[in-house]
Amino acid sequence: MMPDKKQVYIVDDDESVCRALKALLVTYDFVVETFTSAEKFFSAVPYSALGCLIMDVHMSGMDGWEAHKRIVASGSKRPVILISGDKNSGFKERALKAGAVGFLQKPFNGKMLIDLINQVF
């Protein structure tokens, strides 16, 4: 792994979304790992590991809100971007209040996501 490449984790229970986002991010030279549940992410990636997390809010099992709460509670400084397919005007505010660095409504333009990652990380 080249040291100048940024690490990005994607957690979304829709496999196709994971694969597509990864395909896009890779073209921007990110190192991308995907997980289809928050549980899988936690068991594979320690809090201390560097990297930006892009996570869906609406997931079966542990949802994005709860997973994010956990990360914050652990004291980890990991930047988290929450994404959601549910249209709820309150979500963005809620995400930012909880300490997420950004919130994007699906489907979003790839450029917006890249800009956001580069801004915070």
Add this chain to the structure above:
Amino acid sequence: MKTIKKKSPKLKQKPLISKKSGISLKLSGQKKKSLPKNSIRNQKRRQLKRRASDQDKTRNHLGEVIRQQADELKFKNGQIRSWEDKDRLAEEQVHIRTKAMDSTADGIFIIDAQKPNFPVIYTNQSFQKMTGYTKREILGRDYFDLYGTDADPRIVREIKHTMLQGKSFHGEMLSFQKNGKKYWDLLRIAPVRDPSGTVTHYVGIQADVTLIRERDLEIKEQREELLHVTRVGKLAEFVSSLAHEISQPLTAILSYAQAAQRILAGREPQLQEILQYIINDDQRASEVIRRLRSLLKKSKPTLESFDINVLINETAMLMATDVTVRNKVLKTELDTNLPAIRGDRIQLQQVLLNLISNSLDAMEGRDDSRELVISTSRKGPNMILVEVKDSGCGIPAENMKKLFSHFFTSKPDGLGMGLSISRSIVEEHGGRLEAKNNPDRGATFYFTISVDKKDVS
């Protein structure tokens, strides 16, 4: 002797009847008339007495005769009075009948059947009030004129036809008063026959049922509005879930296309152009969903403090027709000692409505299971429990978990939205909605709802 004895109670009754005005005057008049008859009787008695004193020898015997004759006289006198009573009673009866017919709220009329054009020969006061015509205007007039010129000619023809066949008519029609004001007329007309069977008269009774009709209409409108709101609510929920489902592949497509564009950077201009079209159309689809969503945006709940029992009764009333048509019975067992709750009436009514209609569906086509019970009770200091219990098909174990998810339905025409929307409403109100099968049969759906803090007792 018996006849005389029998009379006395009747005489005692007299004052009771005569207390009523109008009748008493007549009675006192009759009493005066009977005075001369009393004096004849006295004369006869006096004569008899004289004869008795003449014939000392047979005094005892005569005494007996006198007594007998006196009794006879008394009897005849009684008989005369009883005839008078009969006359008086008959007169009284006619009077009472007229009074009764005039004091009833139903309109009563009699038509002469042996003259052409159905002339009215009797009407009571209520009929005059109902039609708006005076007695003079009505008597002799063709009965069918009194419906007003705007009455439905088909119904008028049907009534006429029924009457001419010597049958009874019973029905409801829109009639018009003299001043044009319309009213709903519940009408019965029956033929009256003489001993030979010829129809001599028609007698009719009619009631003004406008208020009942309007109330029915009002209930119907409320019900339709409620069903409309429910459908819109379900549709909104449906679109929102659909939007969520569709936004996933749209996100993927967009990202794939953008990734491909970057990979091709500067090469294959034709492919680049196609990828741009894919991206544009993806965004167009997203826009359609976005607009659809804002169109069906859920209105914010308006919270107010109210009695859940009242809402349940109202909802039960609105569903009454449905329940009856489906041959079911809706019962309520409401704890009357509950504090007010705080919530959005319309949304909570949606929940009740969804649960009731699900229960009715579950009992569909089962004649042995008809009962649906809605009950309320206190659950702890801050909660009220509402249960909707049916005796329907129940829930198979494998469906228990899926009941509340979007799109889950076992019905051919179901959306599978009713329960998921209901659960989200109840949870927004700080309560929980659950389901369980009953020990005997059928299912119970129950939810909690928090009481208004100001009303906690």
